[in-house]
Amino acid sequence: MVGDDPKIVIVGGGFGGLWAASALANKPVSVTLIDRKNHHVFQPLLYQVATSVLSPGEIAQPLRRILNDAKNVDVLLGEVTDFDKENSAVKLEDGSKVEYDYLIVAAGARHSYFGHNDWETSAPGLKTLEDAVEMRRRILLAFELAERQAYLEGEHRPLNFVVVGGGPTGVELAGAIADIARQALAKDFKKIDTRKTKVILFEGSDRVLGTFTPDLTDSAKKQLEDLGVEVRLNSFVTDIAPGKVKVGEDWIECDVVLWATGVAASPLGTRLVAETDKAGRVFVEPDLSLKDHKNIFVIGDMASIRQEDGTPVPGVSPAAMQMGTATAKNILAEIKGKPRTKFKYVDKGSMATIGRSKAIADVFGMKLTGFVAWMFWLFLHVFFLIGFRNRFAVIFEWFWAYLTRERSARLITGDAAELRNALLFLEGEEAVKILDERSERNKAGRSAT
């Protein structure tokens, strides 16, 4: 801590919190950034970890390292569980308290299961590195189990993947799974034909990527179908059980279900005892502060605020970054006795990738599709990775995957007990019996030698 400088506590080192901390670096304030993880994750590339293109370390960086030049910023590993607004302090999981003069809450959002949290075990969502590694494990394991069944029994049941939600994450996941099944994995498996893998994308509305214009979403649907994805629009998933999903009245069997829809803001919003919208986002004033507590700001995916034209500021990384920088500027201005300014979101366009050489983009007034849009997407993501020590590795991995269609990060982690559980989940009791018998035989063989 530096003398009597105003104390600023930032909760969350994602796009909003990290950008706020960077804008406050080496300024006459004392900053404490608290996050329950020790790293910042570049979430737009999580699906690349889930589908084996990149390794977790290539899209994440320790917060401490990113901020090591910021002499006035302390980084604390800890889970914020509550706020003591009367005494201007945040509470950590062990009951300890950190005091503030200004508080910036940027704890983000997760996917929502619309009241069916029990579906999460069967249909994981994608938000953290752990989620991405779990998805990768399930995807790769499904192919391994099919190969094993074909080896042991001479045939295997069809491989089906289901992705729920046709937003950017669902589209990216469905496209990437179809792509690896048809290209990267095809020559590695000897007993199964991975190219026959079925990938079904269920979307409740009548369009995928519904925030884009109809011509671009039509193109996205066609690009997905070209990759072999079956796109089912106007299809709501109404129930999920191990190995199957219910759509309308029909149960559809599948090996892996991935959840890519719904938004639920961090539950910390309710701990602030502030008014929230249906997704739990906190209603904030035009300067992103709370109505009754002008020294508390809520930013990024946790904030509910409208633009001048009445449309909501979207839950995307540029909005979170802009909110982080704007809040830091307002605090610094106020300390100097100057007035705060209203937050104004600058929309620089949007893009979504669908697969190798496939994307749509609405940038600089231009509507782009296919390879050109994909190049835009690729260069923009490389640009934003700048500052990450491993950006060269990422560029190399992409280039390699592009040229060879190879996926290098294809490790399944976990031990035999986990594999047994996965088998039970995907293949049922019979397959587990085969595994157990074989393992007993192996043990007997080892002890005989």
Ligand SMILES: Cc1cc2nc3c(=O)[nH]c(=O)nc-3n(C[C@H](O)[C@H](O)[C@H](O)COP(=O)(O)OP(=O)(O)OC[C@H]3O[C@@H](n4cnc5c(N)ncnc54)[C@H](O)[C@@H]3O)c2cc1C
């Ligand atoms: C799979 C995926 C793909 C995406 N793709 C894109 C894209 O292509 N383009 C785009 O613009 N946006 C994309 N987004 C959205 C974008 O990532 C978010 O809008 C952005 O991360 C929001 O920033 P934030 O700071 O509000 O929250 P986050 O970046 O989520 O950061 C929240 C931080 O708070 C920490 N935290 C949470 N709770 C606590 C607690 N109780 N105590 C301590 N720390 C806590 C978390 O560990 C995390 O570090 C994507 C999101 C996901 C999940």
